Amino acid sequence: MSKKVVQALYNDDDVLLSAVKKVREANLKIEEVYTPFPVHGLDKAMGLKPTRIAIASFIYGCIGLVVATLMMKYIMIDDWPRNIGGKPNFTYITNLPAFIPIMFELTVFFAAHLMVISFYMRSRLYPYKQAENPDPRTTDDHFLMEVQSDGDASQLAKLLQETGAVEVKIADKKAIQI
Amino acid sequence: MASHYEAPIRNPLIVGDKTYHDVTVDVARPVEGKANRLWWIVFSVALAAFLWGLGCIVYTVSTGIGVWGLNKTVGWAWDITNFVWWVGIGHAGTLISAVLLLFRQKWRMAINRSAEAMTIFSVVQAGLFPIIHMGRPWLAYWTVPIPNQFGSLWVNFNSPLLWDVFAISTYLSVSLVFWWTGLLPDFAMLRDRAVKPFQKKIYSLVSFGWSGRAKDWQRFEEVSLVLAGLATPLVLSVHTIVSFDFATSVIPGWHTTIFPPYFVAGAIFSGFSMVNTLLIIMRKVSNLENYITLQHIELMNLVVMITGSIVGCAYITELFVAWYSGVEYEQYAFLNRATGPYWWAYWMMMTCNVFSPQFMWFKKLRRSILFSFCISIVVNIGMWFERFVIIVTSLHRDYLPSSWTMFSPTLIDIGIYTGTIGFFFVLFLLYSRTFPVIAQAEVKSILKSSGEKYKKLRDTNPNNSH
Numbered sequence: 046m047s048k049k050v051v052q053a054l055y056n057d058d059d060v061l062l063s064a065v066k067k068v069r070e071a072n073l074k075i076e077e078v079y080t081p082f083p084v085h086g087l088d089k090a091m092g093l094k095p096t097r098i099a100i101a102s103f104i105y106g107c108i109g110l111v112v113a114t115l116m117m118k119y120i121m122i123d124d125w126p127r128n129i130g131g132k133p134n135f136t137y138i139t140n141l142p143a144f145i146p147i148m149f150e151l152t153v154f155f156a157a158h159l160m161v162i163s164f165y166m167r168s169r170l171y172p173y174k175q176a177e178n179p180d181p182r183t184t185d186d187h188f189l190m191e192v193q194s195d196g197d198a199s200q201l202a203k204l205l206q207e208t209g210a211v212e213v214k215i216a217d218k219k220a221i222q223i
Numbered sequence: 224m225a226s227h228y229e230a231p232i233r234n235p236l237i238v239g240d241k242t243y244h245d246v247t248v249d250v251a252r253p254v255e256g257k258a259n260r261l262w263w264i265v266f267s268v269a270l271a272a273f274l275w276g277l278g279c280i281v282y283t284v285s286t287g288i289g290v291w292g293l294n295k296t297v298g299w300a301w302d303i304t305n306f307v308w309w310v311g312i313g314h315a316g317t318l319i320s321a322v323l324l325l326f327r328q329k330w331r332m333a334i335n336r337s338a339e340a341m342t343i344f345s346v347v348q349a350g351l352f353p354i355i356h357m358g359r360p361w362l363a364y365w366t367v368p369i370p371n372q373f374g375s376l377w378v379n380f381n382s383p384l385l386w387d388v389f390a391i392s393t394y395l396s397v398s399l400v401f402w403w404t405g406l407l408p409d410f411a412m413l414r415d416r417a418v419k420p421f422q423k424k425i426y427s428l429v430s431f432g433w434s435g436r437a438k439d440w441q442r443f444e445e446v447s448l449v450l451a452g453l454a455t456p457l458v459l460s461v462h463t464i465v466s467f468d469f470a471t472s473v474i475p476g477w478h479t480t481i482f483p484p485y486f487v488a489g490a491i492f493s494g495f496s497m498v499n500t501l502l503i504i505m506r507k508v509s510n511l512e513n514y515i516t517l518q519h520i521e522l523m524n525l526v527v528m529i530t531g532s533i534v535g536c537a538y539i540t541e542l543f544v545a546w547y548s549g550v551e552y553e554q555y556a557f558l559n560r561a562t563g564p565y566w567w568a569y570w571m572m573m574t575c576n577v578f579s580p581q582f583m584w585f586k587k588l589r590r591s592i593l594f595s596f597c598i599s600i601v602v603n604i605g606m607w608f609e610r611f612v613i614i615v616t617s618l619h620r621d622y623l624p625s626s627w628t629m630f631s632p633t634l635i636d637i638g639i640y641t642g643t644i645g646f647f648f649v650l651f652l653l654y655s656r657t658f659p660v661i662a663q664a665e666v667k668s669i670l671k672s673s674g675e676k677y678k679k680l681r682d683t684n685p686n687n688s689h
Contacts, residue, residue, distance in 0.1 A: 078437040082664040088441040120377040146386040174432025181415035186243035
């Protein structure tokens with residue numbers, strides 16, 4: 046028997062939030078929630094773990110700073126320690142002020158771009174990827190909660206109907222879930 | 224509506240009895256509809272200007288920089304003036320999307336998408352000038368430290384012009400991903416609404432398969448916040464580095480420590496004016512007056528007023544320090560600005576930048592759309608003259624009187640500048656017909672707290688307010 050999920054559509058974010066809380070209280074597993082805009086407090090209500098993407102970004106920024114420092118230290122001090130306009134290129138520290146703008150820019154560059162790439166990879170977003178929202182209305186004004194059904198799907202559908210859903214559907218569980 | 228309490232003192236940011244679906248429809252309408260005659264006329268004019276400018280660029284590059292009005296004393300004039308002007312305009316976009324996000328300003332939501340588009344398109348214009356003002360632009364790639372067959376001959380990291388390369392390319396690329404990431408949910412909305420197969424395909428491609436999962440939104444918001452946190456210092460650093468082109472020199476009139484903050488303030492000043500110019504037209508032609516309200520215009524005018532005052536303060540500081548310095552070259556540089564052969568440019572700059580934003584103290588004036596529109600244009604003229612005055616008046620008369628000269632632009636100088644304006648509008652007009660010009664996902668998230676309909680609902684039913 047293929048696994049079933051019950052999809053409940055809501056047309057209000059406050060109703061959705063209370064429904065999420067009710068479903069969690071009933072110890073049912075929320076498979077996924079699709080919303081057209083960020084509903085604040087939804088991740089908390091669903092019990093999602095906080096994202097670590099900001100930590101990743103900090104690490105990427107540190108990498109950028111190291112790359113900039115090593116690059117300019119090698120080029121300006123070690124490889125060709127030239128006298129350009131009387132600038133003291135003996136050690137990195139003596140000419141440090143002139144290196145700060147690029148150290149800063151590369152820190153931001155690495156932190157921003159690698160974080161965005163990480164986000165795209167973790168959330169599996171890329172050109173030509175097929176959209177996976179089960180109902181096109183979820184990018185307009187509807188909110189969809191998918192609840193996994195272990196036993197009687199129609200019983201679950203009834204429960205979800207009571208949480209204020211405007212529409213409840215029973216569907217086959219998709220093969221790929223992230 | 225327990226989670227949507229807002230102080231009653233705040234005016235609604237979305238007027239009209241809008242629902243979530245209304246927002247979708249209003250934002251999608253210009254994209255799904257057909258361009259009217261007026262659009263085609265304006266687009267043709269912009270395209271013609273762009274092509275003319277392109278011709279001037281090709282002529283310059285193939286003939287030589289000598290076709291411009293530069294001379295041996297004034298080696299920078301319209302090229303760098305236009306460069307700094309365009310970069311400055313671009314800064315407002317990042318300020319609106321990043322700084323106002325950090326300050327949790329909800330009014331940014333209706334304007335950030337277009338402001339960011341303006342950033343991208345104006346930085347593209349700015350990016351042309353560092354290339355085309357080179358004597359040998361085909362060697363422009365030598366500015367990048369790539370290993371090579373000249374014993375690995377590197378670049379010199381002491382030059383602000385190299386810092387510019389890093390600053391502008393970082394700024395453009397970070398702004399681009401910031402903008403695009405924010406566009407994903409809106410492209411997804413257009414994708415899910417599209418009925419024509421071609422449109423469906425295009426918006427599926429550009430929306431990267433966005434599905435709006437709870438986890439996606441959680442990461443999306445975190446990414447937006449961190450990018451805003453990174454873009455804020457970035458925007459300050461980029462115009463700072465641009466100002467270093469002048470501030471780190473030894474030219475009287477250029478060598479000033481006030482330039483970094485003063486250029487940034489000027490950038491916000493001119494950028495917000497440009498946003499105002501564009502949005503006042505856009506809200507009308509795209510029927511978005513319910514989202515870009517008079518309050519938005521008023522708030523932008525206030526930013527213009529504040530930054531205009533900072534710029535005015537910087538002008539006075541410069542004058543004071545010149546007098547206080549006791550350096551005759553410095554004193555002459557400012558005397559020359561006010562009373563020399565370019566006095567008209569200086570006083571044009573003073574009039575447009577110092578006096579015109581002060582009108583915004585009057586509520587009647589700053590809440591007048593027509594007046595705001597006129598001032599926003601005046602400010603951008605003034606800010607163009609600011610860069611012109613700083614660059615040209617400091618160069619044409621400096622240390623050696625035997626090197627004193629004058630500068631006047633040629634038709635090619637003017638043609639390239641006109642061309643960038645045309646190119647900017649070509650991009651912006653195409654954008655306004657194919658992109659969701661309002662970040663609908665963000666606007667929907669404030670609809671309950673700041674929408675007129677919900678505010679009224681709370682007023683009539685006080686038990687429900689919190």
